[in-house]
Amino acid sequence: MKDIIEQYIRNVPDFPKPGVVFKDITPLLGEARVMQLTLNELLRLVPKKVDKVAGIEARGFFFATLLAEHLNAGFIPIRKPGKLPYDVYSEEYALEYGTDRIEMHIDAIVPGERVLIHDDVLATGGTALAAARLVEKAGGEVVMLNFLIELAFLKGREKLADYPVSSLLQY
Ligand code: AMP
Numbered sequence: 001m002k003d004i005i006e007q008y009i010r011n012v013p014d015f016p017k018p019g020v021v022f023k024d025i026t027p028l029l030g031e032a033r034v035m036q037l038t039l040n041e042l043l044r045l046v047p048k049k050v051d052k053v054a055g056i057e058a059r060g061f062f063f064a065t066l067l068a069e070h071l072n073a074g075f076i077p078i079r080k081p082g083k084l085p086y087d088v089y090s091e092e093y094a095l096e097y098g099t100d101r102i103e104m105h106i107d108a109i110v111p112g113e114r115v116l117i118h119d120d121v122l123a124t125g126g127t128a129l130a131a132a133r134l135v136e137k138a139g140g141e142v143v144m145l146n147f148l149i150e151l152a153f154l155k156g157r158e159k160l161a162d163y164p165v166s167s168l169l170q171y
Contacts, residue, residue, distance in 0.1 A: 001041055002169060008034045009149065009169070023121055023149050023171075029062060038148065038168070039066050042118075045166040047143050051113035052076050056102070056131055057083070060119035063148060067118060076108040076115070078131050089137045093130040102127065104134045111139030122147040122167060125156030132163055 008028035015022040028034050042063060054076040055064025061077065068075040081090070081101045088103040109115060115135045119128060122145075132142045142163050150156065150167035157165050 001037060005034060005038050005041065006169060023151075025059065025062075025120055025148065035066075039063060039070065041168050042067060042146065042148065043070055045168065046071070046116055046146050047114070049114060050116045050143055052109060052115045052140070054078050054104070054108075054115055054117045054131060054135060056117070056119040056127060059121070063120070064118040067116065067146075071116070073116070076104060078102050078104050078117075078134060089134050091130040091134045091137070093126040095126065100127075102130050102134065104131075104138065106138065109135060109138040109140040113140050114143045115140040116143055117145045118147070119145075120148045122150045122156040122160075122165070123154050125154075125159035128156065129159050132160070 008031060010024040010027050012022040012024050028038060050071055050073045052074045053064045053068035055061040057079045065075050081103055084103050084105055087106045089106055090101055090103045092099050092101045117131050128145050135142050144164045144166060145160055147167040150170045152170045
């Protein structure tokens with residue numbers, strides 16, 4: 001199964017900047033059969049009892065919404081600054097050069113809710129850690145961070161050591 005899914009992930013060298021090999025999942029999203037296969041494989045990795053699935057903008061949204069529907073959970077968008085219209089919690093995280101920020105609506109989570117976080121790629125883990133902190137700020141319990149692709153050589157898992165982490169494909 002995984003070898004089929006891998007064939008639909010395109011490596012784009014030097015995007016968005018020199019030295020980065022971008023994992024492009026649009027070929028996978030474009031094939032209904034492969035998208036369904038991927039969703040089924042992701043569902044095997046995640047807890048079944050969750051109240052919300054939080055997806056990280058933008059490529060995390062695709063499978064986060066599908067996972068939410070299949071888990072009978074609500075969906076939460078975690079977004080880049082200034083995109084969400086209502087009051088937000090905000091969390092800053094370090095980049096290679098400088099900082100970035102992600103936001104979540106303050107009423108996205110009822111305190112005590114079990115939240116699964118999903119993104120397409122785990123790289124250094126900075127974004128996912130900030131997402132986990134946002135969920136906790138709102139009183140949610142992070143039950144797992146789940147990824148389609150893990151760039152294991154960047155050791156993002158070490159940054160996420162306080163949480164259960166799962167990924168479908170490791171590079
Ligand atoms: P990081 O905070 O370093 O773990 O970066 C994770 C975020 O950047 C995720 O939202 C990914 O979608 C994106 N990302 C980082 N590296 C790549 C890559 N090689 N290919 C595709 N997306 C990436």
